[in-house]
Amino acid sequence: MSAFTGTGRLTRLALRRDRIRLGIWIFGTPLLGYALAASVAGVYPDEAARHGYATTSASSLVARAFNGPIAGTDLGAVVVAETYATLAVLVALLSTFAVVRHTRQNEETGRAELLGASVVGRYALLTAALLVVVGVNLLAAALLAVVFAGAGLPLAGSVAAAAAIGGVGVAFTGVAAVTAQLTVTSRGANALAAAAVGLSFLLRAAGDVFGEQSADGTRVESAWPSWLSPMGWGNQVRAYTGERWWTLALPVALLIAAVALAYALAQRRDLGAGLLAARRGPGRAATWLLSPAGLAWRLQRGTLLGWAIGVGVLGISMGVAADEFNAMIAENPAAAEAIAAMGGGAELVDAYLAAMLGLYALAIGAYVVQALLRVRADEADGVLEAVLATAVSRGRWLGTQVAAALLGATALLLLGGITTGIGYGLVDGDPVGKALALCGAAALRLPALLVVAGVVTALFGLLPRWSVALSWAALMVFLLLGQLGAVLELPQGALDLSPYTHVPAAPAVDPTALPLLVLVAVAAALLTTGAAAFRRRDTPR
Amino acid sequence: MAVIAIDKLVKTFGAVRALDELDLRVEAGEVHGFLGPNGAGKSTTIRILLGLLRRDAGEARVLDADPWRDAVRLHRRLAYVPGDVSLWPNLTGGEAIDLLGKLRGGLDRHRRDELLERFDLDPTRTCRTYSKGNRQKVAIVAAFASDVELYVLDEPTSGLDPLMESVFQDQVRRIRSVGGTVLLSSHVLAEVEALCDRVSIIREGRTVESGTLTELRHLTRTAVTVETARPLTGLAELPGVHSVREADGRTHLEVEPAHLDELLGHLVRFGVRALSSAPPTLEQLFLRHYGAEGSRVAEQRATETPAALR
Numbered sequence: 001m002s003a004f005t006g007t008g009r010l011t012r013l014a015l016r017r018d019r020i021r022l023g024i025w026i027f028g029t030p031l032l033g034y035a036l037a038a039s040v041a042g043v044y045p046d047e048a049a050r051h052g053y054a055t056t057s058a059s060s061l062v063a064r065a066f067n068g069p070i071a072g073t074d075l076g077a078v079v080v081a082e083t084y085a086t087l088a089v090l091v092a093l094l095s096t097f098a099v100v101r102h103t104r105q106n107e108e109t110g111r112a113e114l115l116g117a118s119v120v121g122r123y124a125l126l127t128a129a130l131l132v133v134v135g136v137n138l139l140a141a142a143l144l145a146v147v148f149a150g151a152g153l154p155l156a157g158s159v160a161a162a163a164a165i166g167g168v169g170v171a172f173t174g175v176a177a178v179t180a181q182l183t184v185t186s187r188g189a190n191a192l193a194a195a196a197v198g199l200s201f202l203l204r205a206a207g208d209v210f211g212e213q214s215a216d217g218t219r220v221e222s223a224w225p226s227w228l229s230p231m232g233w234g235n236q237v238r239a240y241t242g243e244r245w246w247t248l249a250l251p252v253a254l255l256i257a258a259v260a261l262a263y264a265l266a267q268r269r270d271l272g273a274g275l276l277a278a279r280r281g282p283g284r285a286a287t288w289l290l291s292p293a294g295l296a297w298r299l300q301r302g303t304l305l306g307w308a309i310g311v312g313v314l315g316i317s318m319g320v321a322a323d324e325f326n327a328m329i330a331e332n333p334a335a336a337e338a339i340a341a342m343g344g345g346a347e348l349v350d351a352y353l354a355a356m357l358g359l360y361a362l363a364i365g366a367y368v369v370q371a372l373l374r375v376r377a378d379e380a381d382g383v384l385e386a387v388l389a390t391a392v393s394r395g396r397w398l399g400t401q402v403a404a405a406l407l408g409a410t411a412l413l414l415l416g417g418i419t420t421g422i423g424y425g426l427v428d429g430d431p432v433g434k435a436l437a438l439c440g441a442a443a444l445r446l447p448a449l450l451v452v453a454g455v456v457t458a459l460f461g462l463l464p465r466w467s468v469a470l471s472w473a474a475l476m477v478f479l480l481l482g483q484l485g486a487v488l489e490l491p492q493g494a495l496d497l498s499p500y501t502h503v504p505a506a507p508a509v510d511p512t513a514l515p516l517l518v519l520v521a522v523a524a525a526l527l528t529t530g531a532a533a534f535r536r537r538d539t540p541r
Numbered sequence: 542m543a544v545i546a547i548d549k550l551v552k553t554f555g556a557v558r559a560l561d562e563l564d565l566r567v568e569a570g571e572v573h574g575f576l577g578p579n580g581a582g583k584s585t586t587i588r589i590l591l592g593l594l595r596r597d598a599g600e601a602r603v604l605d606a607d608p609w610r611d612a613v614r615l616h617r618r619l620a621y622v623p624g625d626v627s628l629w630p631n632l633t634g635g636e637a638i639d640l641l642g643k644l645r646g647g648l649d650r651h652r653r654d655e656l657l658e659r660f661d662l663d664p665t666r667t668c669r670t671y672s673k674g675n676r677q678k679v680a681i682v683a684a685f686a687s688d689v690e691l692y693v694l695d696e697p698t699s700g701l702d703p704l705m706e707s708v709f710q711d712q713v714r715r716i717r718s719v720g721g722t723v724l725l726s727s728h729v730l731a732e733v734e735a736l737c738d739r740v741s742i743i744r745e746g747r748t749v750e751s752g753t754l755t756e757l758r759h760l761t762r763t764a765v766t767v768e769t770a771r772p773l774t775g776l777a778e779l780p781g782v783h784s785v786r787e788a789d790g791r792t793h794l795e796v797e798p799a800h801l802d803e804l805l806g807h808l809v810r811f812g813v814r815a816l817s818s819a820p821p822t823l824e825q826l827f828l829r830h831y832g833a834e835g836s837r838v839a840e841q842r843a844t845e846t847p848a849a850l851r
Contacts, residue, residue: 299631389591
């Protein structure tokens with residue numbers, strides 16, 4: 001028996017377990033790529049518009065940090081600038097979580113022990129996970145290349161652009177293979193790998209911010225930090241503008257090195273053990289912890305802190321960018337029109353700010369879903385049984401969880417408004433006044449989040465087994481209606497399904513009370529339905 | 542007063558009838574063993590008693606209250622140890638104990654610390670690093686550190702080593718000595734024999750036996766080995782005698798306790814030289830009910846002795 005015995009079987013098992021989520025990944029990323037590329041082609045149809053975009057992107061530090069180095073005025077270059085960062089972060093995280101799910105999580109839950117005792121080699125589990133994740137990355141990249149080429153972009157460039165994104169996934173597959181050996185928990189392994197994704201993003205952003213703008217003003221040559229980052233490598237492929245194919249070897253080299261390291265670590269450690277020791281904690285609970293609310297805070301605070309950092313950084317950056325935005329729209333009427341359509345007219349900067357606040361509200365919707373779905377996780381793994389066998393009523397427990405998720409979401413929303421205002425104010429004057437104004441504007445989005453919480457709660461009460469999938473699906477529908485509804489010219493009736501359609505696009509338009517009151521009423525009805533259904537049904541179910 | 546009174550309880554999950562007119566009575570101050578093969582419906586019964594599941598038909602009263610409607614009020618008066626303990630992975634064991642105790646209405650801090658020591662549990666480790674046995678200890682300490690009237694324990698010791706098992710048994714005895722009531726679901730027969738005043742055996746959602754261990758033994762055949770001066774004859778005609786076989790000049794047979802007297806009267810006529818009789822072990826008792834044959838035996842008994850202790 002070799003160390004790889006059983007790899008084939010385990011690969012099939014992993015594919016069987018994840019056939020749905022891998023399918024969404026393989027088809028979803030190209031679809032997202034297509035949607036983004038199509039909208040870019042619409043906004044920048046001619047050379048003049050793209051020249052304006054390229055020069056602004058090359059001179060704007062914020063654009064460089066978030067979108068990477070612009071490489072000329074070809075349509076392909078603009079598409080890469082607008083899609084690469086999003087898709088790269090997406091596949092990096094998807095690859096990371098998938099590797100950890102099929103390695104460390106199996107060890108943590110004891111499934112690996114069961115498998116390890118059968119005819120399965122020491123490396124089989126890790127190898128199977130790598131085969132699956134690398135394979136899925138290659139498939140998704142192949143489809144993405146087809147999609148880009150199908151959208152009318154040059155074939156070679158499309159292959160290079162898709163391969164660059166696939167390469168990011170492959171590189172982080174390797175990174176996650178190593179982090180899965182280091183920590184005892186899958187959560188820890190995910191956190192380490194996600195930190196590597198963040199660091200990689202920051203290195204690339206730094207390299208591009210400190211890069212040099214070309215003489216004609218439409219290109220950026222990245223500085224050395226970008227070359228330290230797997231996410232930077234993808235930009236250096238220079239898809240559509242004189243492809244440098246050899247850079248695609250970098251993620252492959254990283255994968256090989258990382259996998260070799262992971263095998264070496266797997267060889268040395270015991271099953272279930274990690275290289276980083278588990279920490280100890282207090283032997284006695286603090287008084288504040290001893291209530292459902294205290295517990296909810298304790299369980300949420302880490303996630304909330306992570307979100308707060310993300311929202312804060314995004315807010316400051318987008319606020320600072322608002323000033324550059326003024327410069328950009330002066331040169332590009334098409335983009336101005338697109339932004340105005342998103343924000344609802346009026347002052348263009350206000351439309352931009354409104355669009356940003358809307359974007360935060362959508363993202364924070366994901367926080368609400370994530371935080372609130374903990375109720376289902378607690379029910380499924382049995383923790384809820386222990387709690388409900390104490391003197392805590394079902395209504396109190398669920399109410400606490402909903403309240404905690406909504407309080408967190410409110411804090412994030414206000415933080416987004418305040419940091420955007422501060423960022424904008426720092427370059428344009430009056431940070432305090434702008435922070436207060438945008439904080440108020442952000443607060444008007446809260447009713448939409450109430451509805452999101454209501455949807456999750458109702459699903460949890462009525463269809464607990466389907467609540468995880470359906471909650472995320474509902475949020476995806478809201479997202480797609482908001483982002484693509486206008487582009488696809490969907491009927492208003494369809495757009496009205498999303499609560500985000502009904503929140504006023506402040507500060508671009510003046511708020512009216514009626515839609516907000518209706519949203520609150522809908523949210524209240526959903527929350528009550530969910531709570532009533534949960535009080536009446538069996539648990540666990 | 543009955544602390545737990547269940548009458549013809551029915552619970553169905555889709556097409557599966559998990560509980561099929563189950564009966565259970567647990568009196569105040571007793572340790573009641575709750576036995577049955579896997580999937581017999583023990584955990585389902587317990588979850589109904591805790592108000593987690595809703596009954597479809599029948600009656601269930603706990604401490605003279607409705608377990609579904611009065612769940613919160615009731616839960617201040619009982620403590621529960623689930624069969625499969627799952628905890629918050631990022632809380633420490635000590636935090637989980639304090640939290641569960643406080644949510645129930647408070648716990649005795651002195652006893653908590655004493656129990657931690659006796660169960661040899663490190664409360665500073667996070668729950669995700671605990672083995673199954675250690676997670677069970679967390680739930681056991683949280684339950685036993687509370688002063689309540691009823692303790693519902695669902696296979697609480699399945700992951701404990703023999704040393705911890707004895708600490709556990711000491712605690713159950715302490716509870717009984719202060720008048721507490723315990724419903725103990727268990728597969729550890731030695732534990733049941735050592736602790737339980739009465740037991741109920743359930744199978745496929747029905748109660749098949751209930752009573753003290755002595756009473757239950759009466760319902761099961763006694764193994765008899767006898768050596769006589771003259772060859773034994775006529776055994777087959779005796780009522781209640783089964784499985785007669787000869788070996789090494791001795792006769793081995795099984796007899797129903799109700800017919801022991803008639804058997805002895807028959808044997809003395811052949812000049813008994815040696816006689817040994819063994820009451821059924823608890824294990825035999827349960828195997829009869831657990832195994833495939835169990836249901837047949839139970840049905841047979843139901844027709845033969847309708848009044849017997851059910």
